[in-house]
Amino acid sequence: MQQIVKVTDLSKQFKNLTAVNRLSFSVNEGDVYGFLGQNGAGKSTSIRMMLTLIEPTAGQIEIFGMDLSKHRREILRNIGAVIEKPDVYKYLSAYDNLQLFARLSGIKPTRKQLMEQLEMVGLAQRADDKVKTFSQGMKQRLGIGIALVHNPQLIILDEPTNGLDPQGIADIRNLILHLSRESNKTFVVSSHLLSEIEQIATRVLIIDKGKKLVEGNASELLDPTQTIVELQTFDNAFALQQLKASKWADKVQGHRNNTIVIKLDRREIPSLHTDLANMQIQLLSLQPRHSLEDYFLQVTSGNQHVDTYSN
């Protein structure tokens, strides 16, 4: 599988604020790559760096196997993007906007092609209406239409469901699913809500305060039978040592502050409990987290990050 995006040690410093801190991740061809994080976690800054809107302080971005700083033009020609709000020229019609951005992307589509594109995002009926009369959802769909009009390989959608009603969110979700399956396009979709991502993403990256928290296959990270269990013991170092030596070693995810994180099937909890007792580990608390979202919420709202968390 071809690597579409490869980000290495990417950092961005704004005066006193480290917006992105040594961030590394990669996106493979055909992925719907979920980019998760609270507001202000550094998602937008990272995406803007991928689109050359912001100059990185350090690190490397490779897209389609080329260095972005050296092959900006070739790379951007093959990217479609909606960056934060889907702002377009309000005094122009949907059709005019689409045509304008198509030309900016270097193609000259026919009216038929443009109308087909509008049809796809459900705006054919309103093609000649000025965008200022559009609802948020219609603007969002137009934004996606514009991102797709030049048939790019990589589509970057920054918070595409912001401000949409549930129906609008579902529409966008279906559109992304449809496109990724039918035309094998690669998507990077950012959101601050796991619930929006979990249904479409094939891979997920969670960042907080500019740092990577976790990156992995969505199917594994989001497996509903898998549960995270947090342990607090009288002596964590001893507990960790005991666990690493036991059959639970593979499931121990890491250790942060005074909690040990274990990922397991919820049916294994009683057996874990028994083993802990057998290992003379003095348990203070054992707290199961029901889903990744629960976990995501906790790690991203707290001030901590997981030391090691691999899958």
Next chain:
Amino acid sequence: MLTLIQIELYKIFRRPRTYIAFGAIASLILIIQFGLKVDGKSYTDFLMKDIGGSMVIDGNIINGYLICYIMLQLLLVHVPLLVALIAADMISGEANMGTLRLLLSKPYSRTELLLAKFLAATVYTIMLLIWLAILALFLSMWIFGLGDLFLMKSSYVVLINQNDVFWRYAGAFVFAALAMVTVASLGFFLSIFAENSIGPIVATMSVIVFFTILSTLNIPIFNALKPYLFTTHLISWKEFFDLKVNDANEAIIGSIQNPQRIITSALVLLLHIVGFVGGAIFIFNKKDVLS
């Protein structure tokens, strides 16, 4: 690049705001023409009191050429506002609307984009002046007819033969275009710093008003400053309407009193344009787009 310029022009001329300027110029000119057509005699009588002391003017000084001069004198001071309305909005307007980030993630360099935008603003400015020329010059010529151009300067009067006038207007309009493009480049430069439209427009106007007042003031300590203010050079189009005289104090047809002043002013303005646009490109290339 050509595509970019086309697109920028398309954007300018699809905006209702663009036509405010054309409408404002048209209505102003038509009102002045109406006023002078109806009551021009008393206007010129008022102006000519002084020269009447020892000389009389025989003939009707109100003709298309004089009307155009009066209008240029009045309007060219205000056209910068109309130019700023568009030029100072070229970048900041897109930042404000939120389209800048999408525009900049397209496969063009920022330098290309800025140049295309500046050229589009230049085309707009020139079209505004062509519009001004059509109404102030050609329409006035049609309404008021042709004749000698009689001008009153502060310390002398100039009489230019009818057939020696038109080329001067051609030169004056070309120069005015250069002057207005300078204003456009200032507005353009300021527009890269803001994410709203009003700031750079007001800033551009403020700079021009401030400098113009310095240029107009006749206070000796400011006089030394005048040659360095671009506003002083904005009105050098007037130099086209001053004749050289020979030793017999006979005005030389086809001459210009101070051609060097026109050339100097043009060079100063060109330098400003290069400076503003170059500065805009330099700074904008290093700028993180956060809008």
Next chain:
Amino acid sequence: MHKLFFLVVAFQFSVFAHAQDMTGLVMKVKAKLDQVNDYEADGNMKTDVSFIKAPIGKVKIYFKKPNKFRLKKEGGISLLPRGGVSVNMSSIIATNDFVALSAGDQVVNGTVCKVVKLLPMNESSEIVLTTLYIDEANLLVRKAITTTKENGTYEMEMSYGSFAKFGLPEKVIFSFNTKDYKLPKGITLEFDDNEKALTEAQKLKNKKGRVEITYTNYIVNKGVADAVFVK
């Protein structure tokens, strides 16, 4: 003081001594001019006034008895000394109501002329005094100095060519004093720095005003429509 007194007395004496002769001479000149009922002519007009920059202009001149006069410039605008242009020979001696006094002889451009002081009898006349330099042999006025109540003194110098037989000049030079001209820069919207404007004005200053008209193509007594005199 004595000298001056003597001069004044001598001048007055000589004036009275020749008084009678001069009226006859002026009447002869007038009779010669009276041959012309009307004329039109082409001309070139050159304006030399300190504060005026004007090129040589092509003009058309129309005259009709008794005192209709019109100077029309191609392009429509001409700058003329106030009250000056209507000053042509015919209008100066249009009336018979004058006293003509001799003031001796003088040479004007190589021609010996009789100097005649012409005083209008009418108290309300605009002209206070006219001095004519008359070429007695040809009955031509070579030079005239007119002092007016309102518009100062004008000097006209005339030279004659082929139309001398009608008393019509080939070239007339008006000389007159000009007043200062100045408009505030606020009105003219000039930003020029003061220094340059001053030298420019200085170059033009301290000159007597002159307007020079060279006549060509006289058409005499062929009729001129009254319409051309209507402004």
